[in-house]
Amino acid sequence: MAIIPTLTLNDGNTIPQLGYGVFKVAPAETERLVLDAFEAGYRHIDTAAIYGNEAGVGAAIAASGIPRDELFITTKLWNDRQAGDAPLAAIDESLEKLGLDHVDLYLVHWPAPDNGNYVNAWEKLIDIRESGRTRSIGVSNHLPEHLDRIIAATGVTPAVDQIELHPAYQQREVTDYAAAHGIKIESWGPLGQGKYPLFDEQPVAAAAAAHGKTPAQVVLRWHLEEGEIVFPKSSSLTRMRENIDILDFELTPEEHAAITALERDGRVSAHPSEVH
Ligand code: NAD
Secondary structure, X not given: OOOOXXXXXXXXXXXXXEOEEOOOOOHHHHHHXXXXXXXXXXXXXXXXXHHOOHHHHHHXXXXXXXXXXXXXXXXXXXXXXXXXXXXXXXXXXXXXXXXXXXXXXXXXXXXXXXXXXXXXXXXXXXXXXXXOOEEEEEEEOOOHHHHHHHHHHHOOOOOEEEEEOEOOEOOHHHHHHHHXXXXXXXXXXXXXXXXXXXXXXXHHHHHXXXXXXXXXXXXXXXXXXXXXXXXXXXXOHHHHHHHHOOOOOOOOHHHHHHHHOOOOOOOOOOOHHHOO
C-alpha cells in the first residue's frame, strides 16, 4: 500500500498530503465509496456538514475496522451556523453523524462576509479545539483580508486555508499570505472539477506522455510538489487508485514550471464574496 507523505501543521499535528473528498457524493453511495477509498489506500477523508453525507462517512469508518488513529477526518461548519453559540451545536451534530468523539480538522467553510459572523465562528472553533472535539482548526475560502481579521481578533492562525486551486487558477495572493503566516494550503477542485480543460493543456499532456502517467496524475503530482494538500473526488475505484498512484515519479523542474505557467485566472466555482 502506498505510503502517503504527511505535512506538519502550525499546531504540530500532521496531515496526510493526499486524501479523498466527498463533495457531491450522494449520501446513499457515500459508505460504499469511502470504503472503496480506504481499499485504494486513502486514510484522509474531506467532508462537510453541507454535503449531507457525514453519516455515510461515519458508516464507512465503523465498517472499515481501521484504527481511529490511522484516519484523518475533516469536516466543515456551514455558513448558517456561524453566529452566537451555533458552532458548538454544529460540531456536536457532525460528530454524532460521523460516529466520532473528535475530528482531526474542523474548518469554517466560507467567510460569508456579508453575514458578519466569521470572526465569531473562528472564536468558537478555538473553543471547540480546546474542548478536544477537533485536533486542528482551519478555514476555507478565506482571502487575506479575512485571514487578517480573524488572526488580529484572536491571535490564533488557522492551520490550513482550503481554497479553489489548480494550475489555471493558483490564487498567488492567498498562497503567498499563507506561506508568510505558516498556513498550509488545501486545494479544492484540484482537477478543475472537470470544468476546465486542464488535461488538454500541452505541458500536462507532454509530461503525462514522458512519465507514462495520465494527465490527472500529472496535475495531482504538480499540487503535491507545490506543497499543497489535495483530496480529488471520484466515484470510480479505478480512478481513486489512479489518483493515489502519483508517488513514484517526479516532474522535472522544466515540466513543473511549464504547468505553473498555465495560470489563466481560470476560476471554475464561486468567489468568496458570492457565497452567503
Ligand atoms: P476535483 O477537481 O477533485 O474534480 C472532480 C472531478 O474530476 C469529477 O468530475 C471526477 O469525475 C473527475 N476526476 C477525478 N479523478 C479523475 C481522473 N483520474 N481522471 C479524469 N477525471 C477525474 O473537484 P472537487 O470534487 O470539487 O474537489 C475535491 C474535493 O475538494 C471535494 O470532494 C471536496 O472534498 C473539496 N471541496 C471543497 C470546497 C470548499 O468550498 N471548501 C469546494 C469544492 C470541493
